[in-house]
Amino acid sequence: MEVVLRGVHKVYKTGPRPNKVLDGVDLVVPSGQFVAVTGPSGAGKSSLLYLLGCLDYPDFGEIHLGNRDVAKDGESLREKIRLRHIGFVFQDFRLIPALTVLENITLPMQLAGLSGAESRQRARELLRLIGMERERDQMSGVLSGGQKQKVAIARALANLPELLLADEPTGNLDTASTREILEVLQSINKSRTLTTIMVTHDPQAAQFAERTIELDRGRLREKGHESAR
Amino acid sequence: MIASLAFRNVLRNKERSLLTLVGVVLAIGSFVALVSVAAGFTVRVEREMGSREVHIYVTGSRASNLPVSPLAGAGSGGVSLPRDMISILESQELRNKGVSMVTPVIRSHLDGPRSVIPVIALPLDHAQNVFKGGRFSPEPRDLKAETVVRSGPLPAATPEPELSPTPEISSSPGPTPSPTDSPAPPSLSQEPDKTGPAGARKRSDEYTVYPAITGQGLERDIQELLGVTDGVLVIEELPFVPQAKMGSLGFLDYSVILPIEAFFEQRPDRGVHEYWITVENEAVVNDIQALLKVRIEEYVAKKEQSKDYAGARSIEVLTRRQYLKSAREYLGYGWLLQVAVSMVGVLIAITASMNTMLMSTYERLGEYATLRAVGASRRVISLTIIFEAIFLNVTGGVLGLLFGFLATGVLDKAVALLLEIPYPMAEVTPALLLQALILSGCVGVAGALIPCFIVSRIDLVAQLRKGL
Numbered sequence: 001m002e003v004v005l006r007g008v009h010k011v012y013k014t015g016p017r018p019n020k021v022l023d024g025v026d027l028v029v030p031s032g033q034f035v036a037v038t039g040p041s042g043a044g045k046s047s048l049l050y051l052l053g054c055l056d057y058p059d060f061g062e063i064h065l066g067n068r069d070v071a072k073d074g075e076s077l078r079e080k081i082r083l084r085h086i087g088f089v090f091q092d093f094r095l096i097p098a099l100t101v102l103e104n105i106t107l108p109m110q111l112a113g114l115s116g117a118e119s120r121q122r123a124r125e126l127l128r129l130i131g132m133e134r135e136r137d138q139m140s141g142v143l144s145g146g147q148k149q150k151v152a153i154a155r156a157l158a159n160l161p162e163l164l165l166a167d168e169p170t171g172n173l174d175t176a177s178t179r180e181i182l183e184v185l186q187s188i189n190k191s192r193t194l195t196t197i198m199v200t201h202d203p204q205a206a207q208f209a210e211r212t213i214e215l216d217r218g219r220l221r222e223k224g225h226e227s228a229r
Numbered sequence: 230m231i232a233s234l235a236f237r238n239v240l241r242n243k244e245r246s247l248l249t250l251v252g253v254v255l256a257i258g259s260f261v262a263l264v265s266v267a268a269g270f271t272v273r274v275e276r277e278m279g280s281r282e283v284h285i286y287v288t289g290s291r292a293s294n295l296p297v298s299p300l301a302g303a304g305s306g307g308v309s310l311p312r313d314m315i316s317i318l319e320s321q322e323l324r325n326k327g328v329s330m331v332t333p334v335i336r337s338h339l340d341g342p343r344s345v346i347p348v349i350a351l352p353l354d355h356a357q358n359v360f361k362g363g364r365f366s367p368e369p370r371d372l373k374a375e376t377v378v379r380s381g382p383l384p385a386a387t388p389e390p391e392l393s394p395t396p397e398i399s400s401s402p403g404p405t406p407s408p409t410d411s412p413a414p415p416s417l418s419q420e421p422d423k424t425g426p427a428g429a430r431k432r433s434d435e436y437t438v439y440p441a442i443t444g445q446g447l448e449r450d451i452q453e454l455l456g457v458t459d460g461v462l463v464i465e466e467l468p469f470v471p472q473a474k475m476g477s478l479g480f481l482d483y484s485v486i487l488p489i490e491a492f493f494e495q496r497p498d499r500g501v502h503e504y505w506i507t508v509e510n511e512a513v514v515n516d517i518q519a520l521l522k523v524r525i526e527e528y529v530a531k532k533e534q535s536k537d538y539a540g541a542r543s544i545e546v547l548t549r550r551q552y553l554k555s556a557r558e559y560l561g562y563g564w565l566l567q568v569a570v571s572m573v574g575v576l577i578a579i580t581a582s583m584n585t586m587l588m589s590t591y592e593r594l595g596e597y598a599t600l601r602a603v604g605a606s607r608r609v610i611s612l613t614i615i616f617e618a619i620f621l622n623v624t625g626g627v628l629g630l631l632f633g634f635l636a637t638g639v640l641d642k643a644v645a646l647l648l649e650i651p652y653p654m655a656e657v658t659p660a661l662l663l664q665a666l667i668l669s670g671c672v673g674v675a676g677a678l679i680p681c682f683i684v685s686r687i688d689l690v691a692q693l694r695k696g697l
Binding site for chain 1: 230233234237238241595596599600601602603604605606607609689690693694
């Protein structure tokens, strides 16, 4: 899925002063590219990701996912887009503690209307992909950080999305787990031609992406071979 | 998946769920216990009406159409119908249509030594026919030979306690009946003979009284009222009500059938409260009802023209179904009252449920934001919350039914003791159980409404930034 941002502005007005996090961002991510977005804390990296993930609306500008400007869509439609076209990986994993590993992965599929058998079959394939078949019946709360993040990645891939958004996916992991997770993301990106946008403050992690963009004071700056603005 | 998640959410905070459960159990239990009293009345009325061989009721339109026992005295509200109307009802025309019996009925009461005794006065030879199989009570108890109505005058020498019968029955001395072989009504107003010791009373075959059904102390009441020492069979004793507690409010679970002639003897000009009409073939009930209406209207118009009419201005001719409907309407007020009282408990349960669901929801806002992020719609999340609340409350509802069932027994006895109504009134019907179960589900839904509203307005970005 190609991702295109044109003149995107976002200002948060929750504090004493308005906080301009995105100031006219333009960006084109071709379908299947693995992009890392870096920048200091508060630069607007996560805000950019939430806008791309249809979790928030821009104040101005266009956000095209494929050929659709999702900034203009209503919430009901954006719910469907999130369910069927976007996968989300969070820094703190955000697994549902009341569910097992397998159930966490089947959850988005069942929300999308897949049968129990079909969703379990696909979940088992994803568990094989991340090397966690044995843990499928464990409650998600008992897993290690690295394992949780792998399950979160499997959940994000459950509905075969065209866009994977990862918000500091290695932020809570040790070095070994970080490497493992980044390799998984890289492998998935290559094998599935899945457009992947990963926010990270870790330059080492960014090296796993084929393109790196720096976000600073609401503006994008190309760090790799391609200019964003 | 939604149901599974909702169920597991209930178990995530067991202590809180348990406390909410207790609240729901108490609310549903008290609903069952309270409403079962009204349900019990309705069931008894339906059984009694069903056991009567009466197909059409002619009554004053302002009469409260309640059946005979145990509310006999409350029945007709003083609305009377002329006695000579019977000639219309028993006319050859109506007999040809299928009317087989017309029974004039007076509802009244006797002031007994410990209680007010409901009285039904009707022609005694009709009693066995009107009350199917000789069963006056709706319960399957046969009246045995010795309880079958017999009549006869009181012997002049027999001491008789002073009676205070109904307002319609004069307490002034009436004519002393003379002994006769043929059944005749006892005098209800005979002056007691102070010279004879009470213990000297003896049963005479020439007079016997007409007790009908059940009730602790009935035998003694009848003996003291009418001066007989035997011939009264108490079919059912109600063990949990002490005799001394019986009946200061009046309505007991038995009635006394008296010959209507006794009432007419006292007040030759008095009317009756109802006419009960039995037909040969139930298929023609509606035709007969229609004809009766016409003939009664003509009768009243004619009487009014000659200024010779003092009965009810408006007369109703009701089929058994219509009469029952009317009775249900009266009993419906009682039901409403019981429901209103029990709703206080239900409102408390809703508040408790809402509080629990609110706490759970606030604790899980981050989780709900995650669900939204992975594609769950607001509707799905609201459903999860509603399912969770329903699980919790219907579980409480089922336990509440059991609790209510037990509480009903206790309440029954408490009502009997406190209100001195000496028979089990409450009845837990399948309909009541279903209502209680549905109510518990509604408590759940009501408790989930505000949490659903909160979740639907959740700030996704703020929640996702917070972390879990």
